[in-house]
Amino acid sequence: MSDHASTPVPTSAPGDDVPATTAWWRALRGWPSAARWGVYVAAGLVLVLLAGLVSGWVFYRKPLPQTSGELDVPGLEGRVEVVRDDMGIPQLYADSDADLMLAQGYVHAQERFYEMDVRRHVTAGRLSELFGEKALDTDKLVRTMGWRRVAEQEVALLEPETREALEQYAQGVNAFLADRDNSDIAVEYTLLGLGGLDYTPEPWSSVDSLAWLKAMAWDLRGNMQEEMDRVVAGLDHDQAEVDQLYPAYDERARRPIVTQGAVVDGIYEQDATRNATRKPQRPAYPRAAVDQVAALSERLARMPALLGKGDGIGSNSWVVDGEHSATGMPLLANDPHLDVSQPGIWMQVGLHCRTIDDDCALDVAGFSFSGVPGVIIGHNADIAWGFTNLGPDVSDLYLEQVREDEWRYDGAWRPLQQRTETIEVRGGDDFTFQVRSTDHGPLLSDVSADHGTLGANVPADPADPESDVGRGNGYGVALQWTALQPGPTADAILDLNRASDWPSFREAASRFEVPAQNLVYADREGHIGYQAPGRVPIRKSGNDGRLPAAGWLPAHDWTGDFVPFTALPSVLDPDEGFVVTANQAVVGSAYPYGLTTDWDLGYRAQRIRDVIEAEGELSVAEMAGLQVDEHNAMAPTLVPYLLEIDLPRGYFRRGQGVLRNWDFHDSADSGAAAYFNVVWSNLLRLTFSDELREQVRPTGGDRWFGVVEGLLSTPADPWWDDVTTDDAVETRDDILEQALVAARDEMTKLQARNPGDWSWGHLHRLDLRGSTLGESGIGPVEWLVNRDGAEIGGGSSVVNATGWDATEGYRVTSAPSMRMVVSLADLDDSRWVNLTGVSGHPASDHYDDQTELFVEGETLPWPFSRDAVEEAGEDTLELVPAPAD
Incomplete structure (x- = not known):
């Protein structure tokens, strides 16, 4: 018998009720007391950690949406089915457009409300409420431009059907929010709450949806950055050297989008061979306020990207007719290039009426913005469409002579328009400031710390050389921009969703004012086309939009007119049999209206054209393969x-x-x-x-x-x-x-x-x-x-x-934010993929389940018909009208 066998072992330690029969307890009895207490503390910390992990795991997964079974939703008139496939992509079925809009708002909020909430705080200039003083500069800039104020004015301009859709969408979002704690909505609210944020999301409104269109317009606004950069480059270089840094578009080496047609009597005619209007004169701008423009450029560079910024922001889209398609019918491809983020910009969705009639006209699928009703890019049962940024010059910076509450114009002093803005700052005092505006627009320089040095290089006013404005100070920088004028772009989104042919497509496009986009088109009848929409200003002869303008000279103003929609380039069934848009020049230099001189130089576009011409006939797979072509043109x-x-x-x-x-x-x-x-x-x-x-x-x-x-x-x-x-x-x-x-x-x-x-x-x-x-x-x-x-x-x-x-x-x-290829021969043969996934919840399997496919250059089947959607379906959620109280 061993010595250990003769040693008595207590069944418990004195004063404890912990069993002492385990090996670890026998070992511990011989340790010093301090060490024993250290182990007790460590064991306690482990238990606390485990409890925290369990609790954290619960809160991590708590916001995941219900995707099957039945949910009561206030406001619904009838039953809505939400069929999700194995990637979580929802396809909605209803008996009225109103129910589809409400259900889309509900589903968007299920998957991405935190993203929606952050977006509306950005566009309202209220980020500081959530994130404190570090967001104040962005809020000041957005408040100065007044994005939300413009969106509020737009509501009254919209068609009744659009206003109803926005209201129904908001009702769906709010039905989701009702009676939910923050921890039920998004894990981000739980984390922000742990950091001390005391916050409850407000109800959603129509204006919240409209304001996001201003963010789209801001990141796709054209050449405003180039205006400022030319000024900065000119600090140390003469005009010839600066011109070397901004090479002109070579339309002989890289073809524009539309290669046929001209403007005749104000209408773009695709078979015309020459213009019948005079090209406006565009003299060079005066050099002005270099130091202040540089300071403003730095401030704008620090504003967070909403859709993206920089050289990489653009897109590819192209469409080929049946002669160039292996299917014998058109194929259309699109991949917008935007900022990379998690979650991605887009959420895939399908909106389907069970029966198409006057009350229910939607049968559409594609890529949506969370927070905005309808489909932005995609196809319906009759047509398909894609976007790339047209990039016209729709904004100008004006150097303004300013003293106290006045600004100078045409030799006289005029009162500045002023309003007071107050920004709530989390963890700090409210910030109140004055927004000042001239007739050109708000003074962005007022949000720049360096605005007091403005005007160091402003030339003397030739109309009044003895002007009493002091050189080196007394100037401001104002922004004139088409997006700061209310417009009906929201009408265009839903009109595109319902369009059935080329005339109705162009009618929808005519309402798409900002941001101006290249629209490519294909339909089930075999037609393809291109339309340039957008509100593009016509400038007076003293302004070519390349540099900031002297705002005190009337010759630098906009005329107040815009390029007529009928005169914007368009083509139906082009002679070439295809259309390629990749942010290159829309038309040749003979076009009589000034769109911009700052086009993408066309390397991507020409590569796509070359491949299409070499292939002769493309399949769906070859169209998708071209989207991931990696030829470096340099x-x-x-x-x-x-x-x-x-x-x-x-x-x-x-x-x-x-x-x-x-x-x-x-x-x-x-x-x-x-x-x-x-x-x-x-x-x-x-x-x-x-x-x-x-x-x-x-x-x-x-x-x-x-x-x-x-x-x-x-x-x-x-x-x-x-x-x-x-x-x-x-x-x-x-x-x-x-x-x-x-x-x-x-x-x-x-x-x-x-x-x-x-x-x-x-x-x-x-x-x-x-x-x-x-x-x-x-x-x-x-x-x-x-x-x-x-x-x-x-x-x-x-x-x-x-x-x-x-x-x-x-x-x-920046990267393609999504890719799609639409087959007009068989819509169920179409393909799509998202940069990330449909969900905004980090705990969801669908938070990033498309990223690996995207990186590998692969795509997903895109079911559209009811049979195909049901075959692909994994979960079905029934949204039903809530019982009356």
């Missing part, structure tokens, strides 16, 4: 120059060597693509950073393709010289050599010494981050809401437009 031009550089043998030449057999595609697994893009980044830095101020340095997109293309043929151009070296004048080949060497070292540091281990995807990562809590700086919270790290191909100004900013690194900054 590479065939630049690589031959790079290979001519004689680098030292060994380490540096082995890096250069990966370019020799490269196919010029920015594939995720390509080492050559990685090296080329790092060379490109260093080339831009070495060529321009010595001479350009930080805020206008090259980001690497299409404009810089054009700039460098122009410089490569002039090896001694002054831009190549590094002005920081006193004893040398660098030429093109010097800079190319330095870029190759620097890129080789950078690739070794970032990836590996062996070029065989390089890949573009390792550098070019898709990080999907929440726009609020995803940037909180709190690790566990960011882990909860963000989805980072996907390695992806593509790049800036590539058809697979995963843009990156050369001033920031190689991370994806």
Whole structure:
């Protein structure tokens, strides 16, 4: 018998009721008392942690929506079925448009109310209520522009059917919110509550939906940033040098969207061969208020992206007729390029009337904005449509002479329009300020800390050289912008949803005023088309929109007229048999109205055209494949120059060597693509950073393709010289050599010494981050809401437009926010995919379940007919009228 067997073991410790028969207790009895208490504390902390994890898990999953069974919904007139497939995509069936709108509001709120709530706080200038003083600058800017005030005015302009749809949608959202605690709505409210936020969401309203259209218009507003950047670039360079940085669109090398037709007597006729109106004169602007415009540019750059900003914001869409389609009927593709975020911009949805009649006319599916009724991009039973940003110049900055409460115009002083705004700030005092406006628009400079230095370079007023406004101060910057005038764009959304042919489609498009978009079209009768809609101002002869204008001179004003819708470019069944839009010039330079000079230079568009012409006939799969085409249009031009550089043998030449057999595609697994893009980044830095101020340095997109293309043929151009070296004048080949060497070292540091281990995807990562809590700086919270790290191909100004900013690194900054291909031969044969998923709940399987497909360039089946939807259905939720009280 062992010694241990003869040792008596108590059944419990003195003073405790804890069993002592376990091995861990026998071991513990011999420890010092302090150590024992340490273990007790640790054990207690473990239990608390476990309890917290269980509780956290409950709160994490608590907001997940009910997707099956039955729910009573106040306001419904009849039963609505919500059929969700295995990706959670909802298809709604009802017997009236009113019930469909109400149910869409309910389902949007189920999946994405927190996103909707944040959006309405942005557009109302009320972010500070949720996030404190750090959001104050954004709120001041939005309040100054008055987005919500304009939206409130728009309600009265809308058709009764649109107002009813907005009201029904809001009623559905509010039916969801009724009797729900914050923790039942979104986990973000739970987390914000733990941080001290005392907040209950307000009921939804029609204005909340309309105001989001202002956010769309802001991020897609045209060339306002270019106006400011030209001023900043002009601080250190003459006009010829600035012009080199903004190359003109080359319509011979890269075709515009519409390649036939002209304006005759104010109407765009697609078979006309020349215009019958006079082209307006557009003299150059005066230079003005450089310092203040630069300060304003910096302030606007700090405003958070709503849909996105920068070179990567654009889109691809194209449509081919039956002659170019393997199906014998049109195919239409679209992929808008916007900011990357989690959740993504879009929510897929279908809205179907069980029987089409006067009370129920909708049978549509596609991509919606949470917070807005209807489908923005998609197809119905008769037609399909897609959007890309047309990008006309619809905003102007005006330099205004200001003193106290007056502004100067045409030699006389006029009173400024003024109003008071008060912003509630979480954790701080309310902030009250005055918004001042001229006849041109609100003074954005009033929200810039540097507005007192405005006007340092304003030329003397030729009409009054003795003006008593002091030079170097006494000026302001006003914004005139079409979106600050009420309009009926909300009508257009629902009219597009109900359109059945080309005339009704164009009628709907005529109401789509802001943001101006390229609209591509296809129908079940075999027609394809293009229409440019939008409210585009006609300027007086002194204003070409390229630079801020002197607001005290009437010659710089808008005329008050807009390009007539009938004169905007359009074409039905074009001679080419296809239409390609990718933000390039809409028409050639002979067009008599000024749309803009700041087009995308057309590299993506021309690549799409080339592939369509080479293929001759495309299938649905080939259309989807073209959306992820990764051909880098700059590479065939630049690589031959790079290979001519004689680098030292060994380490540096082995890096250069990966370019020799490269196919010029920015594939995720390509080492050559990685090296080329790092060379490109260093080339831009070495060529321009010595001479350009930080805020206008090259980001690497299409404009810089054009700039460098122009410089490569002039090896001694002054831009190549590094002005920081006193004893040398660098030429093109010097800079190319330095870029190759620097890129080789950078690739070794970032990836590996062996070029065989390089890949573009390792550098070019898709990080999907929440726009609020995803940037909180709190690790566990960011882990909860963000989805980072996907390695992806593509790049800036590539058809697979995963843009990156050369001033920031190689991370994806913008991307196709969705992809769709619509087959007009068989709508059930169409394809779609979202950047993230339909849900805004991090705990949902559908928060990011489409991202892997997206990254791999794959798409999902897009069922549309009732039979196809039911076959794909996984869950069905019945929304039924709530019993009367």
